Amino acid sequence: MKYPNPDSKSAALFRQAQNVLTEGGSRSTIRIAPYSIYVREAKGKYITDVDGNKLLDLNNNYTSMIHGHAHPDIVDAAMRQINRGTGYSFGSEAELALAELLCGRSPNFDKIRFMNSGTEAVMNAIKAARAYTGRPKIAKCENSYHGSYDFAEVSLGVDPTDLSTGDPVSQAYSKGTPQGVLDDVVVIPFNEPEIARRILDENAGELAAVLIDPIGQGLARIAASDEFLAMIGQFCEQNDVIHIADEVIAFRAGWSGLQGERNLKPQLTTLGKIIGGGFPVGAVVGNADVMSVFEADETRAKLPHGGTYNANPVTMAAGLRAMEMMTTDAFTRLNQLGDAFRKGVQEVFDLSDTDGEVQGQYSIFSMTLSDPALGDISARGHIYRSAGLHRYMVQNGYWMTPGMIGVLSTVMDTADVAPFCETLLSGIRELREQKASAA
Numbered sequence: 001m002k003y004p005n006p007d008s009k010s011a012a013l014f015r016q017a018q019n020v021l022t023e024g025g026s027r028s029t030i031r032i033a034p035y036s037i038y039v040r041e042a043k044g045k046y047i048t049d050v051d052g053n054k055l056l057d058l059n060n061n062y063t064s065m066i067h068g069h070a071h072p073d074i075v076d077a078a079m080r081q082i083n084r085g086t087g088y089s090f091g092s093e094a095e096l097a098l099a100e101l102l103c104g105r106s107p108n109f110d111k112i113r114f115m116n117s118g119t120e121a122v123m124n125a126i127k128a129a130r131a132y133t134g135r136p137k138i139a140k141c142e143n144s145y146h147g148s149y150d151f152a153e154v155s156l157g158v159d160p161t162d163l164s165t166g167d168p169v170s171q172a173y174s175k176g177t178p179q180g181v182l183d184d185v186v187v188i189p190f191n192e193p194e195i196a197r198r199i200l201d202e203n204a205g206e207l208a209a210v211l212i213d214p215i216g217q218g219l220a221r222i223a224a225s226d227e228f229l230a231m232i233g234q235f236c237e238q239n240d241v242i243h244i245a246d247e248v249i250a251f252r253a254g255w256s257g258l259q260g261e262r263n264l265k266p267q268l269t270t271l272g273k274i275i276g277g278g279f280p281v282g283a284v285v286g287n288a289d290v291m292s293v294f295e296a297d298e299t300r301a302k303l304p305h306g307g308t309y310n311a312n313p314v315t316m317a318a319g320l321r322a323m324e325m326m327t328t329d330a331f332t333r334l335n336q337l338g339d340a341f342r343k344g345v346q347e348v349f350d351l352s353d354t355d356g357e358v359q360g361q362y363s364i365f366s367m368t369l370s371d372p373a374l375g376d377i378s379a380r381g382h383i384y385r386s387a388g389l390h391r392y393m394v395q396n397g398y399w400m401t402p403g404m405i406g407v408l409s410t411v412m413d414t415a416d417v418a419p420f421c422e423t424l425l426s427g428i429r430e431l432r433e434q435k436a437s438a439a
């Protein structure tokens with residue numbers, strides 16, 4: 001595939017989109033230079049763009065499409081529901097069935113509430129913790145992503161604090177963030193249990209919740225350590241602070257999510273992505289007592305929660321089928337495929353003497369490069385976004401995240417590993433040659 005190609009249909013559509021869509025689109029997080037590729041069709045593990053180019057999708061809509069695209073069983077479930085109505089002001093059997101399925105997956109899950117995005121799930125979990133405890137503040141890790149609720153965005157995309165000079169401070173991500181928001185978010189350093197515990201202790205009396213993505217940071221690139229996770233659990237338990245596990249991504253780790261894999265006991269968990277079968281979704285699930293804030297007594301709930309499309313039946317039907325298909329065997333197979341990709345990428349690094357680290361967990365793999373031929377090295381000695389390598393992979397049929405993260409789906413198999421690794425190897429070699437001939 002020729003990319004970029006100013007004469008392509010995608011380039012033309014992107015130019016046209018500038019007239020009516022800010023940045024030419026609706027998601028800051030998927031923006032790529034110089035233009036977005038427009039998709040004609042996505043089926044199974046492949047995406048075909050409007051110019052007829054086919055890409056193996058190793059992005060899977062940022063971890064959502066756990067069964068790839070247009071899986072016939074999920075399409076069938078969604079279509080049957082579409083033909084019976086797409087939204088009405090009543091409960092649906094699909095909602096109940098998906099709730100039962102999910103609540104059956106972890107002893108931490110008594111009751112669930114559905115909404116339309118992971119962002120909403122995080123927002124409602126934070127509001128639930130405030131409503132339950134009567135306290136205003138939350139704590140979160142510096143540079144951890146939890147969607148776009150003001151409080152969850154604090155101290156995202158910042159230079160990591162040099163802990164020898166002081167503690168992290170709350171920093172605005174969006175311009176215009178009210179000072180009150182910053183004042184109510186306590187920022188802790190990720191994977192630094194001692195310093196984080198001290199900061200949490202200093203704020204214990206005012207904290208409603210500690211919000212944590214238990215799979216770690218950077219889309220599973222860096223795992224949370226056992227010590228760090230244990231410290232969060234202990235702190236919350238000792239101080240009656242709500243432990244919120246944000247498993248919007250992490251839930252793809254296993255049958256009971258990351259919390260099952262790492263034996264965590266959060267009181268609230270936020271879900272999204274895979275549980276919607278490819279449709280918009282979010283959920284807050286957890287301990288019945290804490291979840292009772294959503295329940296009205298004679299007057300109204302401590303946390304009234306509406307939403308026209310909450311638990312919309314199409315999402316529920318598709319999500320139910322998608323999650324039914326995620327048996328323990330399916331998780332095992334998917335995670336083994338993750339191991340195979342990580343092993344393959346490590347072999348590529350060894351063969352090509354590439355300075356870098358193979359990372360990722362479960363069904364997500366990633367690479368952090370440190371070779372100056374492959375991109376701009378950050379102050380910390382890493383290349384998190386190798387535009388050159390990412391582009392080479394696109395040109396040769398692979399769609400990863402710009403941060404060189406690969407997300408696997410159940411419709412992929414080990415036969416996909418070798419061709420991917422061969423392309424990666426030739427990409428690394430070609431970029432090196434280009435750099436050498438430019439010097």
Ligand SMILES: Cc1ncc(COP(=O)(O)O)c(C=O)c1O
Nearest residue numbers: 117118119145146147248249272
């Ligand atoms: C850990 C985490 N929490 C929350 C969100 C927000 O989810 P959504 O994009 O559905 O709003 C994301 C999205 O990537 C996420 O990775």
